[in-house]
Amino acid sequence: MDRFSEHRRRDIDFFKSRMTIPYRDRRNQKRFSLIAQDRPKTVLEVGCGEGIALHYIHPIEYVGVDTSSVRLRFASTLHEDRIFVQGDGTCLPFRSEQFDLVFCNGMVHHLSKEGAFLMIKEMGRVCKKRGWVALMEPNAYNPSSILLALLRRPERGILHCKSNAFLDYFERSGMGDEIRLKYDGTFAPLNLFAHFFWKKGFIRAPWFNKLWGRIDYVVNRIIPERFWTNVIILAKK
Numbered sequence: 001m002d003r004f005s006e007h008r009r010r011d012i013d014f015f016k017s018r019m020t021i022p023y024r025d026r027r028n029q030k031r032f033s034l035i036a037q038d039r040p041k042t043v044l045e046v047g048c049g050e051g052i053a054l055h056y057i058h059p060i061e062y063v064g065v066d067t068s069s070v071r072l073r074f075a076s077t078l079h080e081d082r083i084f085v086q087g088d089g090t091c092l093p094f095r096s097e098q099f100d101l102v103f104c105n106g107m108v109h110h111l112s113k114e115g116a117f118l119m120i121k122e123m124g125r126v127c128k129k130r131g132w133v134a135l136m137e138p139n140a141y142n143p144s145s146i147l148l149a150l151l152r153r154p155e156r157g158i159l160h161c162k163s164n165a166f167l168d169y170f171e172r173s174g175m176g177d178e179i180r181l182k183y184d185g186t187f188a189p190l191n192l193f194a195h196f197f198w199k200k201g202f203i204r205a206p207w208f209n210k211l212w213g214r215i216d217y218v219v220n221r222i223i224p225e226r227f228w229t230n231v232i233i234l235a236k237k
Contacts, residue, residue: 022204022206022209026213027184027185028052028055028056029056030184031056031136031184031230031232032053032056032057033056034182034184034232034234035057035101035103035132035134035136035232035234036056036057036059036101038100038101038132040059040099040100040101040131040132041059041060041061041100042059042060042061042062042098042099042100042101042128043057043059043061043062043063043099043100043101043102043103044062044063044064044065044092044094044098044099044101044102044103044123044126045062045063045064045065045102045103045104045105046065046089046092046102046103046104046107046119046123047065047066047089047104047105047106047107048064048065048066048071048072048075048084049066049068049071049075050071050074050075050078051064051075051078051079051082051084053105054078054079054082059100059101061083062082062083063082063083063084063085063094063099064082064083064084064085065084065085065086065087065089065092065093066084066086066087067086067087067088067089068086069086072084072085072086089104089107089119089122089123090115090118090119090122091122092122092123092125092126094126095126096125096126097125097126097127097128097129097131098126098127098128099126099127099128099131100127100128100131100132101127101131101132101133101134102123102124102126102127102131102132102133102134103123103132103133103134103135103136104119104123104134104135104136105136106136106137106138108120108135108137108157108161108166109137109138109155109157109158109160109161110154110157111157113160113165116169117169117172117173120133120135120169120170120173121172121173124170124173124174124175124235124237127237128237129237130236130237131236131237132234132235132236132237133170133175133234133235133237134232134233134234134235135166135231135232135233136230136231136232137158137161137166137230137231137232138155138158138161138229138230138231139161139183139226139227139228139229139230139231140158140159140160140161140162141162141226141227142185142227142228142229142230143227144229145158145161145229146158146159161231163181163226163231163233166231166233167179167181167233170233170235175235175236175237176235177236178235178236179233179234179235179236180233180234180235181231181232181233182231182232182233182234183225183226183228183229183230183231183232184228184229184230184232185216185228185229185230
């Protein structure tokens with residue numbers, strides 16, 4: 001197995017493991033509830049990966065798009081009744097105004113600025129009138145996100161995930177009339193443990209997850225929202 005395939009296999013195993021970490025699972029439930037609070041019937045996820053979002057949202061119609069055939073095959077195995085399509089987020093293979101909600105989770109920070117703008121513009125094109133386009137990204141102002149970006153080169157784009165940059169992308173795409181800006185999580189030190197020690201058994205232990213949950217609760221009362229772990233932006237078309 002070449003190094004690229006080995007890294008991709010490890011990445012898939014890592015994302016599968018996230019669903020077995022109680023602390024991360026609770027946080028994901030909260031995050032996805034924020035973007036699906038209007039109960040959209042038709043949903044498109046750009047950069048769907050293994051389809052983890054389907055553990056938290058349950059629309060009537062869901063379509064996932066990703067460039068990786070390996071991840072799409074895995075997603076199809078997990079969710080046989082859903083549609084998964086191989087494609088590029090900057091050139092989506094769908095007609096205009098087709099979905100109530102179009103979102104991506106943790107993908108924009110892996111793109112160039114121009115690539116991010118093109119993808120957001122495409123997301124807006126396939127979104128229905130009065131529908132929502134949503135981004136969920138690490139927050140560039142959060143201490144643990146900054147540390148993660150410095151420790152892992154593939155996550156370096158986190159340093160550019162600032163709310164004003166996302167607002168600019170939406171406004172340039174013609175979706176600046178109604179924008180909701182939300183933050184989720186706090187210092188979230190478990191993010192770092194999940195990235196570097198995800199194979200360790202203690203990271204799923206009830207006492208460990210309860211401990212970090214209490215730490216997050218305390219820190220949540222201390223630091224302002226703009227420094228929380230994730231920034232979530234929803235724009236109405």
